[in-house]
Amino acid sequence: MKHSQDYPLKARPMIGLEDEYPAGFVDPRHCHEHAQFLYASSGVMSVVTPHTSFVIPPQRAVWLPAGMMHEVSCRGAVSLRTLYIDPAHDTDPGSCRVLEVSDFLKALVLEVVKFPTEYDLEGREGRIAWLLLDEIRQMPNAPYHVPMPSDPRLVRVCQAIIANPADQRDIDAWSVLIGMSRRTFTRAFKQELGMGFALWRQQVRLMEAVSLLAAGRSITSVALDVGYESPSAFTAMFHRAFGEPPSVYVVR
Template sequence: MKRTLDLDLNERPVVALADEYPAGFVDSAHSHERIQLLYASAGVMSVVTDQTSFVIPPQRAVWIPSLVRHEVSCRGPVSLRTLYIDPKYERDDPDCHIVEVGTLLKALILEVTAFSSSYDLEGREGQIVSLLLSELLASPKVPYAAPMPTDPRLVRVCREIIDHPSDQRDIDKWADLAGMSRRSFTRAFKRETGMGVALWRQQVRLLEALSLLSTGSNVTTAALDVGYESASAFCAMFQRAFGVSPSRYEF
């Protein structure tokens, strides 16, 4: 995966990159001097920062502020369309967040990706970039993420759950993995993430299920793949979390 230092930014507010990555590709933790919008026009990515973890299906992108370290993993083959954005466009609350990519925003991202890095700021290309930035800056944050702890022992557990959301280990086993007593582990986990381990794992499972459903998995397959014992249990949890059943969720 190319870094901004590989590109000619030459004072353009947005420079885009298109690339293809195989299943299992991992871009280890790094950061950019520019804001990065990571968008896969096909495929599913996982993005993990020091604060948050995300699962990104094609209907969403992740806004990564400048200098924020992040690791990107490709669940399957990924068609990456990424934007490097001038840091002056940082939002008032510069946190990583999910952006819904509707029809217009997708078209703008794909169009800008085809521009050279020296596009005409005063002509049609510059106008399209301005519209793209307006749409991005006006887009609401989507609350689909799982907060990451800072304690390395807890991070070890969270990364294991992210990589294997169907893992059925109980609290005692997770505490053992962290090298902590059950009581210390549960207290530290809630203090650092704001939720208990079971709820955190549930959040990860639902995010993973969203990505599976968005790429064509049926409800039963998605439910079993993320660790639910039945489709009915998964549907009940999905309804409580998102307010609609999986079959009525708009991807």
């Protein structure tokens, strides 16, 4: 994966790149000197920062501020469009977020990634770049992330669940595994992550479900693979969380 230091902005608000990555590709932990807008026109990415784990389905994007350490992995083949953006245009420095991508924003991104590195800032290309920045600021956040703890013991638990969302071990089992009492585990988990263990695990399962559905898996197989006992229970929970049924995310 190409990094921003290879592409100086040269007094332009952004530059765009397009690339294709195979299933299983991992770009190890790193950061950029510029803010970064990662958009997968097809395929599903995972992005992990020190504080948050994101899943980015197709037609969504993740904003990473300058200097944010992160690792990117591709669940399947990914068509990636990347914008490196001058940090001066970051309206919320230090904050990562997943964004919805409208058809209009998608069209602008696909146009900008074709621009030469030193595009005409005063002409059509420059006007499109500024408009694209305005559109990014207008996009609503999307709920495809979970917070990550800083306590190494809780990190161990959370990483295991992210790796296998169907893991059914309860608080008692996890507490024994990492050498905590149940009471300490419960208190520390909620204090660090702002939610209880059950809700956090539910969010991980739903994020994994979005990823699998976008990869073409059936609702039934996804429900079982992320730990639900039946497709109906999974569908009900999915609808409550996202406001729409899982069928919306199925690739046909």
